[in-house]
Amino acid sequence: MEKFSYKIINLQDLLTQVKELREKKYRLVSISCTQVEEKFELLYTFDLNLSLKHLKIIVAKDTPIPSLTCIYEGAFLLENEIQDQFGLSFAKLNIDYKGQLFYPEKNPLFLKNNK
Amino acid sequence: MKFIKRLLLTGIKKSPWLLHFDCGSCNGCDIETLAVLTPVYDAERFGVINVGNPKHADIFLVTGTVNRKNQEILNNLYLQIPEPKVILAVGTCALSGGIFAEAPNVIGGVDKIIPVDIYIPGCPPKPEAILEGVLKSVELLEDKVKNGKI
Amino acid sequence: MPKTIIPFGPQHPVLPEPLHFSLTVEDEIVQEAIPGFGYVHRGLEKLCEIKDIHKMIQVVERVCGICSKIHALCYCEGIEQMMGVEVPPRAKYLRTIWSELHRMHSHLLWLGLFADSFGFESLFYHFWRIREKILDINEKTAGNRIIVSVNILGGVKRDLSTEDQKWILAELKEIENKLEEVKDTLFKDYTISKRTKGKGILSAEEALYLGAVGPVLRASGVAQDCRQLQYAAFSELDFEPVIAQEGDSFARMQVRYFELFQSIDLIRQALSKIPEGPISVKVKGYPEGENVFRVEQPRGEVFYYFKANGSKFLDRLRIRTPTFANVPALAKMLTGIELADVPVVILSIDPCISCTER
Numbered sequence: 001m002e003k004f005s006y007k008i009i010n011l012q013d014l015l016t017q018v019k020e021l022r023e024k025k026y027r028l029v030s031i032s033c034t035q036v037e038e039k040f041e042l043l044y045t046f047d048l049n050l051s052l053k054h055l056k057i058i059v060a061k062d063t064p065i066p067s068l069t070c071i072y073e074g075a076f077l078l079e080n081e082i083q084d085q086f087g088l089s090f091a092k093l094n095i096d097y098k099g100q101l102f103y104p105e106k107n108p109l110f111l112k113n114n115k
Numbered sequence: 116m117k118f119i120k121r122l123l124l125t126g127i128k129k130s131p132w133l134l135h136f137d138c139g140s141c142n143g144c145d146i147e148t149l150a151v152l153t154p155v156y157d158a159e160r161f162g163v164i165n166v167g168n169p170k171h172a173d174i175f176l177v178t179g180t181v182n183r184k185n186q187e188i189l190n191n192l193y194l195q196i197p198e199p200k201v202i203l204a205v206g207t208c209a210l211s212g213g214i215f216a217e218a219p220n221v222i223g224g225v226d227k228i229i230p231v232d233i234y235i236p237g238c239p240p241k242p243e244a245i246l247e248g249v250l251k252s253v254e255l256l257e258d259k260v261k262n263g264k265i
Numbered sequence: 266m267p268k269t270i271i272p273f274g275p276q277h278p279v280l281p282e283p284l285h286f287s288l289t290v291e292d293e294i295v296q297e298a299i300p301g302f303g304y305v306h307r308g309l310e311k312l313c314e315i316k317d318i319h320k321m322i323q324v325v326e327r328v329c330g331i332c333s334k335i336h337a338l339c340y341c342e343g344i345e346q347m348m349g350v351e352v353p354p355r356a357k358y359l360r361t362i363w364s365e366l367h368r369m370h371s372h373l374l375w376l377g378l379f380a381d382s383f384g385f386e387s388l389f390y391h392f393w394r395i396r397e398k399i400l401d402i403n404e405k406t407a408g409n410r411i412i413v414s415v416n417i418l419g420g421v422k423r424d425l426s427t428e429d430q431k432w433i434l435a436e437l438k439e440i441e442n443k444l445e446e447v448k449d450t451l452f453k454d455y456t457i458s459k460r461t462k463g464k465g466i467l468s469a470e471e472a473l474y475l476g477a478v479g480p481v482l483r484a485s486g487v488a489q490d491c492r493q494l495q496y497a498a499f500s501e502l503d504f505e506p507v508i509a510q511e512g513d514s515f516a517r518m519q520v521r522y523f524e525l526f527q528s529i530d531l532i533r534q535a536l537s538k539i540p541e542g543p544i545s546v547k548v549k550g551y552p553e554g555e556n557v558f559r560v561e562q563p564r565g566e567v568f569y570y571f572k573a574n575g576s577k578f579l580d581r582l583r584i585r586t587p588t589f590a591n592v593p594a595l596a597k598m599l600t601g602i603e604l605a606d607v608p609v610v611i612l613s614i615d616p617c618i619s620c621t622e623r
């Protein structure tokens with residue numbers, strides 16, 4: 001198995017970089033969100049013929065993140081899950097559950113200070 | 116009235132119908148419950164049939180933990196089953212929350228929302244244990260008909 | 266014709282688990298399908314903050330009861346890779362054997378449920394009777410029928426004796442014969458072809474674009490199987506991904522049916538090559554840094570992301586399960602089909618909601 005390594009990119013470059021990957025026929029595997037103190041790390045994972053490519057962005061809680069749904073339609077579930085669990089917000093989602101995909105009311109349970 | 120009661124007693128004893136609801140379980144208990152209904156364990160020899168409509172059911176079999184979204188559905192299904200009914204909680208999660216008791220979205224066992232008559236522990240319980248629980252619930256149903264106001 | 270919105274689920278006779286779909290229907294044809302979740306969500310990824318890395322194995326086994334062993338395999342191999350632990354070769358082979366047994370039990374379970382979805386009750390019972398043989402093997406060798414807890418960090422807990430190995434081979438022979446018996450029914454029966462051929466078509470390009478994985482992807486003609494990544498003992502075993510070209514429900518059934526024979530073959534190869542030696546090594550210390558790991562489950566690729574800080578608790582564990590990746594593809598398949606075919610097409614991706622929501 002290959003070694004894990006990622007590239008940190010700026011929030012503004014995200015969509016252009018992902019578009020390039022889409023043109024090279026990469027498949028979107030996952031978006032993993034981690035809370036690091038007050039900031040959030042989002043790890044985007046793509047796959048082409050079983051080799052992985054990772055992109056990482058670091059955002060603050062109130063920054064709206066551009067949604068990937070304009071490039072990969074299926075990203076809406078991954079992004080809605082992050083909206084639910086961490087209370088982040090994605091701009092221009094094609095199907096927006098508004099933080100109620102998993103919970104009956106908006107309540108980001110995965111934040112570190114929230115039980 | 117006496118005649119209807121006698122009819123109900125025979126019907127319930129010979130063909131207790133079962134409604135199964137997965138309430139947040141890991142699937143382990145669900146597939147064991149289904150295995151009880153298939154040829155090797157064959158609950159159908161006791162007249163037990165798995166139905167999809169709560170209004171046809173006598174036994175309500177619940178697996179898994181209760182969370183904040185499914186509690187309402189669980190309660191709805193419970194209210195839709197006509198009396199007399201018996202509620203069976205299958206698996207450690209349905210009893211107390213089990214390994215997930217501390218997870219953020221878990222409320223706890225099934226008995227926090229609806230009254231439970233029979234508890235079957237195990238992770239997952241063996242099909243023999245589930246079968247025995249179902250048979251026990253038939254006895255309980257009989258009792259409920261005999262002593263009930265129907 | 267006005268549009269009607271029909272709720273499908275959460276409690277539905279054909280689904281053993283609660284899944285919800287809002288189907289917008291016009292003249293019996295589904296125009297749009299929007300999934301709804303949350304009925305099985307527990308938030309167990311967050312348990313990694315209060316349960317240590319060894320106890321988390323029991324938790325990840327319960328992400329999904331059907332593929333529990335393979336979840337634990339992925340978790341253990343991921344952490345071992347982070348810590349640089351080298352697992353003994355015998356343990357690698359044992360992990361492979363149990364994970365292939367799990368794949369067989371899952372596929373047989375699915376073939377049964379799929380037959381049930383179009384009302385073929387006797388075929389459903391037939392497959393479940395074959396499946397009981399695998400559960401017997403699980404119970405004899407690992408002590409439990411469904412949740413087979415054999416993995417630990419650094420190896421496995423249980424060994425297979427020579428008698429057990431002989432018995433497994435004999436049972437596999439019998440299972441193979443029984444599967445051959447139903448082959449004609451499965452592929453030539455009029456009802457099955459009528460209900461599954463041409464229903465829920467997904468092209469290869471759409472499958473990749475929507476992120477489909479596992480048998481759904483392979484039934485559209487893409488030969489991608491995570492076992493090719495050579496985790497556990499798969500580097501020393503010989504196999505080719507099973508594929509089909511049509512991309513409909515029938516093709517997905519075909520892929521899973523032939524994967525059963527592939528698994529039987531893999532177990533036989535593994536049992537003939539299994540080396541002697543210890544089955545586990547002691548693991549000292551705690552992991553640090555980040556890692557990802559993926560393995561092939563019965564339903565497709567499962568993706569784990571670990572972030573550790575050197576203490577006995579993980580910082581973050583993220584699990585992207587195969588059904589989660591297949592749901593956007595399912596929503597696509599559902600558009601344009603008749604309402605009566607909805608249960609069959611939903612079942613054709615082998616939905617595991619407990620995996621999806623965790």
